[in-house]
Amino acid sequence: MTDIRHEGPERVTAFSDGVFAIAITLLVLPLTDAEIDPERVGESLQDLLPSILTFALSFAVIGRYWVVHHRLFEQIVRVDGGLLTLNLVYLFAIAFLPFPTSVLADNGSTAGTLLYALNLLAVGTISMVLWWYASTRGRLVRPEVTARDARVRLIHAAAPTVALLPSIPLAFVAPDAAKWSWLLIVPVSVLGDRMYPDDPR
Amino acid sequence: MTDIRHEGPERVTAFSDGVFAIAITLLVLPLTDAEIDPERVGESLQDLLPSILTFALSFAVIGRYWVVHHRLFEQIVRVDGGLLTLNLVYLFAIAFLPFPTSVLADNGSTAGTLLYALNLLAVGTISMVLWWYASTRGRLVRPEVTARDARVRLIHAAAPTVALLPSIPLAFVAPDAAKWSWLLIVPVSVLGDRMYPDDPR
Amino acid sequence: MTDIRHEGPERVTAFSDGVFAIAITLLVLPLTDAEIDPERVGESLQDLLPSILTFALSFAVIGRYWVVHHRLFEQIVRVDGGLLTLNLVYLFAIAFLPFPTSVLADNGSTAGTLLYALNLLAVGTISMVLWWYASTRGRLVRPEVTARDARVRLIHAAAPTVALLPSIPLAFVAPDAAKWSWLLIVPVSVLGDRMYPDDPR
């Protein structure tokens, strides 16, 4: 049986975008289920503020990971079975995020904070493995990607993960501070983007 | 590292369409959760009428913003990091809308109406910033877009936002009237479309 | 301002497919919320049978309408503001369907059956208006579409709507029979497809 497939990663990125878009939009569901007391709408909204901020935080983090995923797949021109499986494991970690988000919205304890941090750690680690796998099998990435480019992008994919490491010890002493330290993911990862000076986006 | 990316905004619009499609379809969920008394289905449906109308209102408003987003991105041929971030902030405001919609469905008080109006105001303002950002960085939009075109489109993007401003003072005196005044967004924004006489759509 | 847009209906069909896919998949949510008694799982599943059948019925009907929408848009090569608005109204009727589906799953009374039938009637009527609008503005459809073709397709788009009309009087005397008469939509609409003898699909 000869090789009769020539498709690139289009359907894989379309499916991934679907999972990202649904996971990011499902985050709002616990808010829409919240009870609003008609007598004191203003106060009820204030009570929901932690949930709203957790929603915003998760949206920023998932959105940022989508950008990173987007950038890795811009360099990938072919998908093999291993990459397909790694991408499904990655999407599992993304689709799982609404669960730690809802745990965290209800309480900011150590266990809830750790669960969320471990989920983000899994997303970050799998995206590094995914890029390492694709870039060391030369046929899967654009021919213009040099070994040096591949290393730079591996460090880039690692940036958000490094930014969340401090939150794991912090979760034991100050869960609230740990939670907000995740916002470091955004500037660290944007800084990573700046590593490509000639880049139009 | 040389510039090795040539992709346009296709994956960005596909992801945005996913978020729009999910947000607009999730609006129906509070209705599907509603209890229908089997003894008096007709009356139960009548009780749900405010929820149904709020769903229709939100669908019309999100649908209209989708058309505006669609039109802006027709002129955008390249996406940089800043535009990607602005678009994520925009999508956050869209994905948030099911929450004010469910608050409003339960009660038409001043606080609920203000929350919804402020969410729409955020959507409108971000879409103006997004277009201003893209059009002042000439490489991001089609070369045919003149400075005058860019200004006309900025006003166009502003139209739905202007149409909802009266609802903010109205929310304090007549929340119900404020709510229905949002429907102004549809004709004002359609009128904005008419500003392009030669336009096939 | 000259006409600088050349895009076809791709983003419109992608957005529509998103709404269809979400509406059709959300139908299962009332089932996943159902309580299953661990002592008698078999009996609990039997109690859920009417819900499961209503889910299957709605899936078949939405799926069939997706095929009809798909076929109409195969002939549409350009989208103007009016068509965009009509398509949003159409999608509103599709996104609304999970609500009558959940009412119907709970009880098969006259009011629930009528609500569902009226929703389907709206979907059918809007799809006829949509095709009539597109085909009478010649620039929006493929040049190969003759006036006769346009008429044949209008009748075709009407077929599922005609098939559901008997259910409206039936809902008053025998709601259950009315419900199952909707399955007529599938063969009548498939028969409509057969009107294109040379058609590869």
Add this chain to the structure above:
Amino acid sequence: MTDIRHEGPERVTAFSDGVFAIAITLLVLPLTDAEIDPERVGESLQDLLPSILTFALSFAVIGRYWVVHHRLFEQIVRVDGGLLTLNLVYLFAIAFLPFPTSVLADNGSTAGTLLYALNLLAVGTISMVLWWYASTRGRLVRPEVTARDARVRLIHAAAPTVALLPSIPLAFVAPDAAKWSWLLIVPVSVLGDRMYPDDPR
């Protein structure tokens, strides 16, 4: 009326991907609804472990079926009415999976296990029928697909189904063992992929 349609299966695969992406992401919803006791978050998470594992299992299975669907449609270049209908029946079985998943998360009894196994059996059987239909109507698949290729792929599509057959008798004697035997689907189906030696993915 002459044949005026030339489209391939792009919109069909996009719609299918949408249903897959939503079904796979909805699996997390029962988890986000779970009550977490703020006094004992760690223990609550431990109580949720069976639900979390069932979520992971279903994600792996749906993900694997997506890969199989993906591969079949790589060979399909044209879609007729029969294939469209078969694909909708297939998607029905996929969209249904969140229901057995939520039944199984609550209890691992014989009835729940059988329901899940029968759902997977339906998915597997329909994907075989779908491929058999497409490959025996030569115009629907790539001209390079020989009769031998078609047979090999039919066996390939059957592999996950064969892997789940042992779980049906097992469900009566050891429901837990039956449940975990479904993981056989992943290696058996990956092994099936290896049957194409020259294949880049």
